[in-house]
Amino acid sequence: MRSRLNSLFDALLPVIATLAALGVGAVMLLVLGANPLEAYGALWVGAFGSTNAFAETLVKATPLLLVALGICISFRGDVINIGGEGQMIVGAILATSVGLTFTGLPGWLVIAMAMLAGFIGGGIWGGIPGVLKAYFNVNEILSTVMMNAIAVQFMNFMLRGPMIDPSQAELASKIPQTARLLEPFRLLRWAPTRLHLGALIAVVLAILVYILLWRTTLGYRIRAVGQNPNASRYAGIDVKRHVVLALLLSGAFAGLAGMIQVYGVNYRMITDGSASGFTGSAGFNGIVAALFGQLHPIWSIPASVLFGALLVGANSMQRMVQIPSALVTALNGLVVVFVVSSEIWRRRRQRRRLAAAKEEDVPPKPDPDTPGKTKVRA
Amino acid sequence: MDFIIILQAGVATGTVLLFATIGEIFSERAGVLNLGVEGMMLIGAMSAFSTTIATGNPWLGLLVAMFAAGLISQVHAFITITLHADQVVSGLALTFLGTGISLVLGEGLSKAGTVSLLPNLSIPLLSQIPLLGPIFFARQSILVYIGYLMIPLAWYYINRTRPGLHLRAVGEYPSAADALGINVFRMRYFYVFVGGMLAGLAGATISLAVAPGWFSELTTAGQGWIAIGLVIFAQWDPVRAAVGSYAFGALRRLILDIQGPLTLLGFDNPFYYNPYWGFFLQMLPYAFTVIVLVIGSREAIRKRLGAPAALGNPYIRGERGL
Numbered sequence: 001m002r003s004r005l006n007s008l009f010d011a012l013l014p015v016i017a018t019l020a021a022l023g024v025g026a027v028m029l030l031v032l033g034a035n036p037l038e039a040y041g042a043l044w045v046g047a048f049g050s051t052n053a054f055a056e057t058l059v060k061a062t063p064l065l066l067v068a069l070g071i072c073i074s075f076r077g078d079v080i081n082i083g084g085e086g087q088m089i090v091g092a093i094l095a096t097s098v099g100l101t102f103t104g105l106p107g108w109l110v111i112a113m114a115m116l117a118g119f120i121g122g123g124i125w126g127g128i129p130g131v132l133k134a135y136f137n138v139n140e141i142l143s144t145v146m147m148n149a150i151a152v153q154f155m156n157f158m159l160r161g162p163m164i165d166p167s168q169a170e171l172a173s174k175i176p177q178t179a180r181l182l183e184p185f186r187l188l189r190w191a192p193t194r195l196h197l198g199a200l201i202a203v204v205l206a207i208l209v210y211i212l213l214w215r216t217t218l219g220y221r222i223r224a225v226g227q228n229p230n231a232s233r234y235a236g237i238d239v240k241r242h243v244v245l246a247l248l249l250s251g252a253f254a255g256l257a258g259m260i261q262v263y264g265v266n267y268r269m270i271t272d273g274s275a276s277g278f279t280g281s282a283g284f285n286g287i288v289a290a291l292f293g294q295l296h297p298i299w300s301i302p303a304s305v306l307f308g309a310l311l312v313g314a315n316s317m318q319r320m321v322q323i324p325s326a327l328v329t330a331l332n333g334l335v336v337v338f339v340v341s342s343e344i345w346r347r348r349r350q351r352r353r354l355a356a357a358k359e360e361d362v363p364p365k366p367d368p369d370t371p372g373k374t375k376v377r378a
Numbered sequence: 379m380d381f382i383i384i385l386q387a388g389v390a391t392g393t394v395l396l397f398a399t400i401g402e403i404f405s406e407r408a409g410v411l412n413l414g415v416e417g418m419m420l421i422g423a424m425s426a427f428s429t430t431i432a433t434g435n436p437w438l439g440l441l442v443a444m445f446a447a448g449l450i451s452q453v454h455a456f457i458t459i460t461l462h463a464d465q466v467v468s469g470l471a472l473t474f475l476g477t478g479i480s481l482v483l484g485e486g487l488s489k490a491g492t493v494s495l496l497p498n499l500s501i502p503l504l505s506q507i508p509l510l511g512p513i514f515f516a517r518q519s520i521l522v523y524i525g526y527l528m529i530p531l532a533w534y535y536i537n538r539t540r541p542g543l544h545l546r547a548v549g550e551y552p553s554a555a556d557a558l559g560i561n562v563f564r565m566r567y568f569y570v571f572v573g574g575m576l577a578g579l580a581g582a583t584i585s586l587a588v589a590p591g592w593f594s595e596l597t598t599a600g601q602g603w604i605a606i607g608l609v610i611f612a613q614w615d616p617v618r619a620a621v622g623s624y625a626f627g628a629l630r631r632l633i634l635d636i637q638g639p640l641t642l643l644g645f646d647n648p649f650y651y652n653p654y655w656g657f658f659l660q661m662l663p664y665a666f667t668v669i670v671l672v673i674g675s676r677e678a679i680r681k682r683l684g685a686p687a688a689l690g691n692p693y694i695r696g697e698r699g700l
Contacts, residue, residue: 330478
């Protein structure tokens with residue numbers, strides 16, 4: 001009975017964390033002179049108020065989920081990937097150039113090739129910090145952040161230079177964007193909303209990532225390296241290779257998110273000079289969604305929908321009660337604050353269980369859902 | 379193009395990184411990794427600028443910036459020190475939180491116009507030294523001189539004073555420090571606060587001196603992350619941090635200034651408002667950070683130097699060694 005209560009409490013923890021974050025957010029709204037109920041009402045209506053609103057929420061949730069899947073892999077392997085933004089950008093650049101080059105091929109083939117290109121592009125951008133970490137001892141948190149900034153400038157160069165829309169190239173004030181993808185290359189949409197096939201692809205991939213992590217040798221090894229690199233080495237696992245693989249796969253899913261944004265939503269790449277102008281900060285918010293989903297691919301699905309809803313709702317909140325939509329960034333931070341803080345209860349209980357098991361002399365049941373504690377090797 | 383002027387501006391730009399890096403050194407020396415530097419810097423830059431606009435007093439702006447950033451650093455301190463939670467995740471949360479709060483409160487500030495800035499001054503005799511004088515001691519912001527003072531003071535404090543010894547003990551071997559009667563928890567809270575205050579000072583240095591104004595996230599443009607990288611390059615030593623900070627400051631300025639002149643050392647300047655080269659130039663600080671990390675990490679292995687032993691680990695009384 002007690003254990004059932006405890007697992008109920010575990011399942012409710014994210015909900016409690018969200019409510020606590022919204023509570024602190026309400027105080028911030030009061031400070032800004034807005035009525036929190038009115039503001040959150042606008043947020044709710046904006047995210048779930050109509051079919052179209054809900055479709056927009058799912059559209060925003062799709063890249064979050066894809067990035068979050070990559071984060072599940074890398075964080076489980078004890079590598080911290082903050083480079084989702086850059087990986088999305090590079091994946092999108094590669095995928096877009098596939099769509100703009102092979103204009104004679106059938107749609108399904110180009111889409112498949114573009115997905116592969118996005119996967120490869122993001123994989124390269126994640127793999128570089130992986131190699132640097134495994135073989136040069138470079139802290140991956142910092143190198144992935146730096147790779148973001150490099151990718152942004154690369155995008156700005158590509159969209160003004162080699163990949164610029166031919167119709168813009170002749171104009172005096174050029175808009176830095178690519179040409180639009182041909183009609184047959186665009187992902188299927190549920191008209192009249194903007195919800196596209198990418199959402200379904202992301203959910204299918206979530207299941208595949210679950211299988212990868214818990215039903216394959218590769219996934220087992222990545223998790224083993226994350227839990228205890230020394231024990232893994234003694235067990236004969238090539239630790240360095242799996243560090244690289246974890247970051248590479250993580251980047252690849254972010255790259256796919258970039259591809260989906262181009263082929264499902266915008267049908268072209270366009271830059272305002274910043275990373276968030278293209279990604280909508282999905283590379284960062286995906287981390288929040290994954291942490292909220294307890295680094296579990298399946299739980300990341302509802303988590304992504306929640307944060308997609310916050311993003312869409314914040315825009316309508318800005319329109320209706322004039323609260324800057326950047327409030328969502330603060331709310332995201334607060335959610336993570338409360339989620340990471342709530343870990344203490346889980347750990348305390350585990351310790352008590354260990355102590356109880358010691359008394360009864362029964363080996364304790366390992367908790368398969370507790371990811372390896374992140375150790376910092378700066 | 380006058381290299382003296384570029385280096386002079388580079389020193390001012392580097393002062394931002396200097397404050398942030400030394401702040402993070404204090405925090406990490408106490409065993410707490412704080413990845414929220416970028417967020418704390420934004421809080422500092424925003425509150426310094428808005429306070430100065432409201433009161434007309436940049437000194438007050440500076441104080442408010444340091445206090446605000448120090449205050450928000452305590453969120454991280456509470457989560458990691460008292461609740462023993464993961465320092466990496468909490469630091470990321472602090473980045474989100476700081477960025478979000480400063481963007482919300484700073485909305486509209488970018489159109490607020492100019493403010494009275496902190497004074498620039500020249501040091502009478504020192505500015506006459508050939509070459510070094512004009513670079514380091516002529517018409518620099520007063521914050522630059524505060525930076526000069528901070529380097530030896532921070533080094534002396536960490537390496538030669540009793541509280542500095544306690545600081546190192548808490549970061550290297552907290553259970554031994556605890557056994558000696560040093561309050562590990564209070565020390566860690568304090569140095570996280572110091573790190574926050576210095577990150578706030580770094581932010582204020584941008585918005586009140588180096589690049590006055592509020593340009594939302596672009597105000598800091600990733601310098602908080604570069605500072606965390608420089609801590610590794612500096613091997614947790616304030617003097618090495620100063621070298622790295624000023625070098626990076628000069629690089630940042632060079633990238634801006636190299637696109638201006640028509641000729642460079644007698645040749646046509648290939649970077650002269652070239653629409654494409656600029657993007658690659660802007661990658662340089664970040665690419666260099668990666669290179670610096672490679673060098674710093676290799677050197678650390680070779681010399682068997684490294685992070686404070688307890689960095690990243692919560693201290694829980696009565697649990698395991700360390």
